Amino acid sequence: MVRLTVNGERHELDLDPRTTLLDALRDHLGLTGAKKGCDHGQCGACTVHVDGRRVLSCLALAVAQQGREVMTIEGLALGVHLHPLQLAFIECDALQCGFCTAGQIMSAAALLGEVEHRRELSDASIRERMSGNLCRCGAYPNILAAIRRVRT
């Protein structure tokens, strides 16, 4: 049995130990927000938080996450209130097909916690810190605008 805590809820799953966290979330817990883009650590679509840090769920084994807190995009909003980044992505139209969006938002949410002085985040620094999240639709300018909006 693999014990996982996801978005504050505990689960016990009967998993092959080779199952990735991404497959456990999507196929066993029905949390399909995190996306499977490349499945090899190259695109960032599967980004979730583990103990508050952003990681790639496609390269993490579910069994290795026991005793840790996993948060997915489904757990980011506070009840009915969207997270400021979710609102900013809507307002700035920071997506086209939306496939990368959950990963972008989870990555950006962690980014804002990684810096001491958000206001000092330059555009170049946001770009570098978001470089692990690819967008095949090329929505980058609006993604940057959305993060910039939440920065201040």
Place this chain on the structure above:
Amino acid sequence: MRPFTYVEGVSVADAAAAVHATPAAMFLAGGTTVVDLMKLGVLAPDTLVDVHRLPLGDIELDDRRARIGACVRNAQLAEHPEIRARWPVVGEALQSGMSPQLRNMSTVAGNVLQRTRCPYYRDPHSACNKRVPGSGCAARTGWDRDAAVLGTSPRCIAVFPSDLATALAILDAIIYTRRGDGGARRLPFDGFHRLPGDTPERETILDHGELVTHFELPDLALARRSHYFKVRDRASYDFALAAAAVALDVERGLVRDARIALGGVATRPWRCSAAEQSLRGKRAEPAAFRAAADLALADAVAGAHNGFKIELARHVITRALTELAIRPG
């Protein structure tokens, strides 16, 4: 489905013994190499011994050295203020590689033990001596644009891709291990990675079941003035086409001592000792740096598509040293 066991290491000795006892067992740290290559069918361990909860996650510092636990996350090492001040090349090398997510997951030991990105190694249907000894080398006759120009052998021309390892190569780093039979070793970083030669499948001098426990960086005055410069196909989040780790000790415009290692162009971390020596007593200027770069690449051998790396690597060394020489402080 093939049987498979996941074991969480409870102690350093148990973890080493567990891998030692099972021929197809492997250590699992962050998993960013292991899980990736298991999915591709390149690695097929029947047992994974997870080391990430072992007490190897601390960075200890005193005047004489830094002692870095094998399971320290790469993000943690990259951001450590004192490491950044005393060994800046380490943080610069780490920041130039992977993505923030990958740096959060992956560990220092895993980084130094990562596998090549040679596309034929990653494709189980291709001939590859590193993956299946004796099967041939598809890269030699195929797409070798990313392959090495230094340290190659007729059997294998794959680049060893770690940025961190390139930095450690100029820092007199030492690796401490615990063996599966209970013994321990102290291994100089220089010589830890093997040349491919006739056995490209053997990448380091570690024995099966030998666990890396710590890295030591001795205090090194010239390391305070060190730098990493990397050229990639895109502006961020990519492996090196060519990279250089450099350090300089300059007095009144003259080089007293220098350190140079290349990444992205060689089959193992590549220290350029002759180039370093050529700089002693020279003026710290681009002309001398360029001459040293020529020496560093003197033995380079190009394949069909990677010849550009030789000139690129010369520029990378010259640029890295020039940037460092004009850096204030």
